[in-house]
Amino acid sequence: MSDKLLMNESSSSNYTAAYPSEGMRILQMIVTVMIFIVGVSLNGLVIWALGVRVWCRNRGSTRDTQSTDSFRIYVVNLAIADLVLLLRTPLMLPYLMNHSSWTLGEPVCKLAIYLRCLGLYVNAFFFCTIAVERSLCLLRPVWARMKRPRWTVPLACAAIWVLAAFFALPYIGTAKIILWQNRTACIESNMGVEQALIVVEILAGFLLLLVIFLSCNIAVIVCTKKAESTISSPTSSSGPGNTSQRLTRLYRVLFLTVILFLTCWVPYFTCRFLRALSHEQPKLKEKVIAGAYVALFLVYIKSALTPILYVIATPVKCACFNFCHDTGV
Structure with missing residues (x-):
């Protein structure tokens, strides 16, 4: 939408727009409708199954039971x-x-x-938070399951939403309508402000989170490899078959989350970064804006299909706790 028309008035006179062909325009409309229907249905199902239904079932439960729900709460917020x-x-x-x-x-x-900026920030924040939660389940299982205060997870979720709303707030003031090549365009901001907002996006919404995300996943892999060597020792009393299945499930979740992150966030923020550098190069900017438009569709597809990963990821936290208990990690 606005990502394809991010061009200020001063440069429109010497810039030739590359609008999609009629066939491509119809294809984009079909894909947009499919993304919306599938995404709303699947995410709504996750919110009902892991949120509303489990909350109603667990009302009045013990503290120990509620303390194991942090992973589920983060997934519902995602x-x-x-x-x-x-x-x-x-x-x-x-x-x-x-x-x-x-x-x-x-x-x-x-x-x-x-909505685009808020959704991207919150999505990236919770995607990263789930990686942190997964590493805590393996590295600090007793604290995560028994000793962590009940208010920490709801407070973390509220803080994430407030922080994301704060980062997205400037776009309400900067977004505007302009007349561009006999068409009405919805743009984020003027050139100078746009560059500053993109820098903030890349630093706070991507690079910092990328470091945390990769660090947590590396820590989980190191921890499980160490535990795997313990299990394979002759003195280990753990069942190798059951533990092997848990490891396989854990590695599968790690692989899928890393692939999702790399295929969705990296292309989008790479195009955003290049766009901030291409204001004086109209030809390059045309290609970068087209790339960002495609990358944003990848983010939408990711948001629509992420619930499929929940089918695998939902039991992972309990598996992590049991895995650490069995191996003594």
């Missing part, structure tokens, strides 16, 4: 973040139907850009 991001996709349909021209007015333009 599903809500995916929904926030997917709520923006219906706003792309009028834009595509009107041949890449924004017709919904400036307030909706501000809302669309804000």
Whole structure:
């Protein structure tokens, strides 16, 4: 949507837009509708099954039972973040139907850009938080299961939402409507402000989280390799078959989460970074904006299909606890 039309008024006179062909425009509309239907359905199912249904079932349960729900709470919040991001996709349909021209007015333009930024920040934050939670389950299982205060996980979730809303807030003030090549465009901001916002996005919403995400996954791999060598020793009393299945499930989850992160976030933020550097190079900017547009679709697809990973990831926390208890990690 606005990502394809991020060009200020001063450069529009010497810039030739590359609008999608009629066939590509129809394909984008079909993909957008499919992403919205599948994403809302699957994420809504996750929120109901792991959130509402489990909360109703566990009311009045003991502290020990509730303290094992941190992973589930983070997953539910990630599903809500995916929904926030997917709520923006219906706003792309009028834009595509009107041949890449924004017709919904400036307030909706501000809302669309804000939802995109809020959804991206929250999504990245919770994706990283789940990696941290997974490493805590393996590295500090007793504290994570028994000694952690009950209020820490809800407080962490609230802090993540507030922080993401704070980072996305500037876009409400900077987003606006301009007339560009006889079409109405919804843009994030003017050139100088746009560069500053992109730098903040890359630092706070990608690079820092990438370091934490990779560090946590490396720590989990090192921990499980150490435990695996303990299990294979002759003095180990753990069942090798059952533990091998837990390790396989854990490695599968790690592999899928890393692939999701690399295939969705890295291309998008790479294009955002290149766009901040390409204001004086219209030809390069045309390619970068087109790349960012495709990368944003990958993020939408990720948000729609992430619940499939929950089928594998939901039992992982309990498996981690049992794995650490059996191996003595």
